[in-house]
Amino acid sequence: MLGYEGLEVINPEGGTDDAEEEALRGRWKQEDRDSYWKMMHKYIGSDVTSLVTLPVIIFEPMTMLQKMAELMEYCELLEKADQCEDPYMRMAYASTWAVSVYFAYQRTWKPFNPILGETYEMVNHQGITFLAEQVSHHPPMGVAHCENEHFTYDITSxxxxxxxxxxxxxxxxxxxRVTLKKSGVVLDLVPPLTKVNNLIFGRTWIDSPGEMVMTNLTTGDKVVLYFQPCGWFGxxxxxxxxxxxxxxxxxxIMISGKWNTSMSCQPCDQEGEPLPGTELKEIWRIAPAPQNDKYQYTHFAHKINSFDTAPKKLLASDSRLRPDRYALEKGDMSKSGAEKSRLEEQQRAEKRTREAKGEQFTPRWFNLTDVVAPTPWGELDVYEYNGKYTEHRAAIDSSSAADETDVTSIEFNPWQYSVSCTDCCAISSFHAFVVLWPSPPRVKLQFFRK
Known part of the structure; x- marks a missing residue:
């Protein structure tokens, strides 16, 4: 059992299923799990963010940049915080907003890693404009900026x-960092870690045990919320x-609830006990979700993937346009895998070109600052929004010419360089079709000279 360190047999739904039967459930067949384990066990203790190329069978048709945008589903809580005169209720609303995304984060499908230079734009939701950009590939780093009339939101992840x-x-x-515009206060958020359980053996499920801390950097007020770890039988x-x-x-103010249902709050005394004459007040409840959805998407997750939330003249680097993501969304897993391999090879080819030229990748919409922020898990180089996207959008929106372009016909293009003849040869001389059968680790490659 030494090689199976960390193996747990848990029914997170709290049912009464037999533990042995529960352990046999999972995404893979028995022979698939065994082969996958043989491939993965050598990485125990490692950071596998960039070490392993994973098969599309475990992916959802969404990128990490899009998943970052899911935090905006209940952004009306930030609007309430901005309009609230009570400084402590303001913190209650804002911290509940940070909790609200965890229902979406419990999905066990893996999002696609963004290509360097890839972006995601979202409009037509609560008056916000959301922009994310992948600014680093090794290590993977995404940056986002979101704004409406009540708040601004900035993250380096x-x-x-x-x-x-x-x-x-x-x-x-x-x-x-969240800035509430009416009061001018700046909020800092430190979330808990997340643990994905039963990756190979048993039913995969996700938990986020530990503390979430939101600090008002302007006043010194703060919220500390404890996410209970999942015990036996849920x-x-x-x-x-x-x-x-x-x-x-x-x-x-005391705050309590469940991140998959609702959150409530109540004024308390210095001992943390509810004040007499006050009641527990519900301040957030989760919206109904589609039944039996293949990827356990919420209605908002489908909205994120939709072109209905895309602005006019969508950037060609947008995640929606990725051919591997789009193929998986349409159920074509074979094409999705082939396109994923092609994009990854093109990314490697561009890196070789960049190194040969002695150049570094420069993000388009965000600038690297001199700030190195401490976090509980290591230091972080911080990027900031440079404002160019606001100018870009203003120019488009003020244009009188109607944009008749079929957005789905735009070719995905996050690349820093135009594809030269040399690059074409490097990328297209061989076409590899990866056949993931009978299991992901047993890969058969067939090459055809173009």
């Missing part, structure tokens, strides 16, 4: 992982509780 055998821990090495799963504290560290 670098994912760090630790593979534990049958599970992987994901450390959110990032810096999140005990404690989903539960969140904590307090809003004043700058003097006195509890002011």
């Amino acid at each position: 670098k994912v760090k992982t630790k593979f534990l055998g049958n599970s992987v821990e994901i450390y959110p090495v990032g810096r999140t 005990a404690g799963r989903y539960e969140v509780d904590g307090y809003v504290y004043s700058a003097e560290e006195e509890p002011k």
Whole structure:
């Protein structure tokens, strides 16, 4: 059992299924799991973010940049925080907004890693404009900026992982800042780590045990919420509780609930007990989700993938246009795998070109700052929004010429360089068709000279 360190047999739904039967459930057939384990066990203890190329059978038709945008589903909570006069209720609304995304984060499908220079744009939701850009490939880093009349949101995110055998821990090495425009306060968010359980053996499920801390950098007030770890048969799963504290560290409001259902709050005394004459007030409830959805998507997740939330003259680097993502969305797994391999090889070819020219990749919409932010899981180089996208959009929106372009016909193009003849030869001389049968580790390559 030494090689199976971290293996747990848990029914996170709290049912009464036999433990042995539960352990046999999973995404892979028995022979697939065995082969996958042989391939993966050598990475135990490693950061597997960039070490392993994974088959599309475990992917969802969404990229990490799009998944970053899911935090905006309940952005009306930030609007309430901005309009709230009570400084402690303001923190209650804002921290609940940070909790609200965890229902979406429990999906066990893996999003696509963005190509360097890839972007994601979203409009037509609560008056916000959301932009994300992949600014680094090794290590993978995504940056996003979102804004409406009530708030601005900025994040620099670098994912760090630790593979534990049958599970992987994901450390959110990032810096999140929210500015509420009416009050001018700036909020900082530090989320808990996430653990993906039963990667190979058993039913895959996700948990995020630990503390979430939101700090008002303007006043010193803060919120500390504790995400209960999932125990045997689902005990404690989903539960969140904590307090809003004043700058003097006195509890002011107690917050409790479940991240997959609703969150409530109530004023409390200095001992953290509810104040007499007050009631528990619900401040957020999850919206109904589609039944039996293949990827467990919410209605908002489908909206994120839709071109209905795309602006006019969508950037050619947008995640929606990725051919591998789009093929998987249409159910063509073979084409998705082939396109994923092609994009990854083109990315490697561009890196070789960049190195040969002695150049470095420069993000288009964000600038690297001199700030190195400390996080619980390591230091982080911080990027900031440079404002060029706002100018770009303003120029398009003010144009009187109607844009008749069929957005689905735009070719995905995040590349820094135009594809030269040399690059074409490097990328297209051989076409590789990866046949993932009978299992992902047993790969058959067939080459055809073009």
